[in-house]
Amino acid sequence: MNWYVVDELQLEAKLGLVFFASSMPRLLFMLIGGAIADRVNKATIMLLSDLTKGLLLIAVVALLFVDLFSIAVLIGLSFVFGLLDAFFWPASSSLMPSLVDRDQLTRANSIVQTTQRASTIVGPLLAGLIIGIGSYEIMFACVSVMLLLAAGVDIIIRKHVTIHDGQTDERASIWHNIKDGFRYLKQSPFMIALMLSSVALNLFLSGPMQVGLPIFAHDILDGDEFTYSLLSGTLGVGTLLRALLIGFLNVNRKRGIVALIGLMSLGVFMVSFSLTTVLIVSLIFISLIGFVISIIDVPIISAIQANTESQYIGRIMSLMSFASMGLIPVSYLLTSLMISIGFAIDTILLLSSICLIVVGICVLLFARSIRTVD
Template sequence: MSEVTVALDKRVQKVPKTPSVFKEYRFVLLFLTLLVSSFSVSFFSLATNWYVVNFLGLEAMLGIVMFASSVPRLVFMLIGGVIADRVSKAWVMFISDFTKGVLLVGIIALLMFDLLAIWPLIVLAFIFGLLDAFFWPASSAILPETVKEEQLTRANSVLNMTRQASMIVGPLLAGIMLAIGGYVLIFGITAATLLIAGIIDLMMKRNMPKEERDSKQSKLGLNGGGMFASIKEGFLYVKNSSFLLALMLSAVFLNLLFSGPFMLGLPIFATHVLEGTEVTYSFLSGGIAGGMVLGSILVGVLNIKKKRGVFSIAGILALAIFCLAFSLSSSFYLNMAFVILIGAASSVANIPLLAVIQHHTEKEYLGRVMSFISFSAMGLMPISFLFTTLLLALSISIDVIMLVSASALIMVSTMIIWKGKGLRMVD
């Protein structure tokens, strides 16, 4: 064997190999609880929507149910971030999952006595949205405590893939359960899954490091500053970080230009441009979710550790280009390819940034930072929906709206690449 070969063998042996995230017991627990929680969300959404439309015959009230769940999720998201920084994150997750499970047991009782009307569902949707506002910042902020730093990108890709897979498989399973056993069965299984998630949350709390298990009141105590003072402190932390500030502005523009035209407009595009049916829409919607799964797999395999900001900006630009191509096409098969690429680009843009935030943010601020990013992403979605609706009311076709929005998104992405030095230089 030559000296060069021996030297290469030694170098290969010295290259550290990143261990599988599933060898981390705490991550396995987090994965299981998010898997169960994600499927329960899919089950609950399908069952509730179908009950309102099909059983109660109140199609017009479905928007009220969705509004009731989305508003508290948005309004209380920042408070949820503060709570996640002050108390055990696993404990916050337990309270959210367990409370949902108990509430669904009450819904089952109303169903069995034929007393379930629209208003209990609206109240339930409001409470679910409120609990989600505390659950998601906590579940995002707890990840760095379950894996090593070099595993963060891969861990985020696994969890993102899990959520997207639940969006594809969950409604299918829910439809089967609904057909077999009706509403009592599907609400019963959803309640059981949430209670199981609560048990896993408790197991995760017991296996957290001592500083996470113990109450943080002595360090960040509830008497150490008011809720709004803590939110302000978190905002100043984001403001003083060029990377986080650029990221938050990117999230604002991305959701303003993408959410309304492409999420609200997708069924309209399927009907008026592609001249399809609800099956066409379901394929396009499933294509985006499938693309997100593929993107998650790609990011997980690559396990990017350097230049993650640049990688994410490239993902945003690619997403904008694919959206532009989608708006210009009237071929179902081409548009299926484009929506898959849009979903993949979305994962490529989002997952590395989550890992960067978790890696570079001080732990005592992580819950608030994650809530600010989520708030930035969600805050302009209602405005985007409203603006798209107004343009449609002015008889502007959805393909034109998508074309203009995608073009604006390309310009914003280019501006981020040019001006967003903090985001570009991170890692």
Template sequence: MEAVVEQQKDEFSPAIWRNRNFLYLWLAGLCSSFGLAIFLFSESWYVVEVMGLEASLGLVFIASSVPRVLFMVIGGAVADRFNKNVIMFLSDILRAGVAVALVFWLLFGTVTIWSFVLFALVFGILDAFFWPANGGLLPSIVEKKQLTRANSIIQITNQSSFILGPMLAGAVIALGSYVLAFSVTAGLLLIASIAILLIRMTKRKTKASSTENGSELWTSIKEGILYVKQSAFLVSLILFAVFINLFMVGPLQMGMPLFVKGVLDGNSLTFSYLEGTLAGGMLLGSILVGILNLQKRRGLLVICAMGINGLFFCLFSFTNELWQSLLLIAFLGTTFSVINIPVIAAIQSIVKEEMIGRVMSLLSMASMGLVPVSFALTSLFLSLGADITNIMVIGGALIVILSVIAFFKVPSLREFD
């Protein structure tokens, strides 16, 4: 009886927090995500408020997103060939250097929109190397049975930064200055880089690949693509990431301000309520997934959550009262986390350690690569006179249909634990 009680106690105790390596990784993620959130908010608000170049803000976003997509596969291959700690350290310390350079530029030079484009370009390239290494490092320091919980904690931290980071940045700018805001970013990234250096990895024997024998980087990338193609499960996940981002991201991100203005007859404050509630729903979903720490039928959970996600999106488009919209957008955010976290944990638990960086980079590229296409298609339909609510309904319905097809036609995903 005592053994059973002790086992239950261990299962529900915060054992993962006694893992020093995970604690350092979490601290690095906390500082890094808040630092980047402060940087992005300050950068955007400076362009809008100080420069008065609202129309040029898109150049900054493009400068960071395009290189992130283009270099992501290369970043995955590099992560599988070299020490992931070193890659993450260099990425954070270089981003801290960029923030410091911007501080000096603000103090002693003339900052233009092209200055921010340059900084965004560097940040995007460094992100492409940081995230595959980050995704590949976690399964090396956490037991497989704790991967779902570990990923949920990481997601909670990231999503909290999306909610609190802009608020903190706004307060720093209001009470201090933009120089102080970018200095805070540099300090947080410096702390993150130090925390990464404190992670101590044990050497593991892994099967040698052609990249370890001196083959070219392109061969390494092709190995990663071939590895994914040979797994019906991984191919299914990547295809789902492609379609969800194609059908959901554009209509949601572009459609929300249009929905607020045209349907809810709201203002910027109303828009902020919806954005905050969506992030709050994602945070709630991350907490639920972390508490449950499901180890069985995760594939079925993802399929069901994807279908419910599409249904909530459809229902959201029919709302015409703010409280209804807030309720549905909260549910929508919750299902996002229920989909994402088990998928990441599943990949980390089944993929070979020497391939994890490339697989994670391919998944990230599939997710982000179609976002500009989704924006373009949404813009095209809007220019042709389509109503945003109809675009949302179609996007949500297509996701529901995709989940039904996955349930009946993709047993490798449905039956995955």
């Protein structure tokens, strides 16, 4: 859809509206989605989301055939997709403890992470290939078919999932359930410490890497679009390989410590990356950056899932997503602001990496529970 805005509609200035339309409902309704995930069958929420998206894309194909797929329709579609994601992701991320044993959570989450990492590499390539040799109609039709197939998988999953083992008060309001989730979180310094680590990761990594990487390739390495593609591809391969290794090792002990070590290692590799001016050295360090990212996120997700009571899992996972996703736009804004006032991108990367190291050390020193809980 983003390429359609730039290539077909030639409305590059409107692309920001598309991103905004999809991101805002995710933030605004994520907590509600988590509360609902604790009240109904999570696979049912996933089914409704995938099915609705699949049907909407069939409508998009029809609009493309009659040349009525305008920017206004696309912005509205992005808003609906973002709204559906706000309910889908809390249900999806909190579903795993219902499907696998607790000692297999790390391996299971690694499989999911590996699939997601691979899809971000392969998906755009396939979409570009289909558009290049076919058309937007064929591409959107293919995605629609895949979403409808996913809905079929959701039906199968739904048969094996109960709502929860504990009891969520379904007579209470959604707002009461959300506040109850906050109260539950406040009672667990361990989960607060893990969430702080996830928040730091998104705040100090997302903006400097996403916004800064093409600038780093151009200004620091004196490269072109091929240089940028090499850096991006190497980062993606590194995250994919690490997710595979984490799944193979299936870390079940001291997952909080493992995540913090990964966070501080990430800071060290980012410091090294910010100081490089040679492409081959930059590729080595950015592969290491991608390599350690999965050391952080997979153990954090697995540890939170393993230590959360089943009736709260949807709300806790939605709180985690809300905290981390909410700061990604802030990270973009801060990075852009620092660039606009004259900070060089290598300086921004250096400062961000130091912040990651400091957060990791502080959590490790002051959050005692994170050293003992698995």
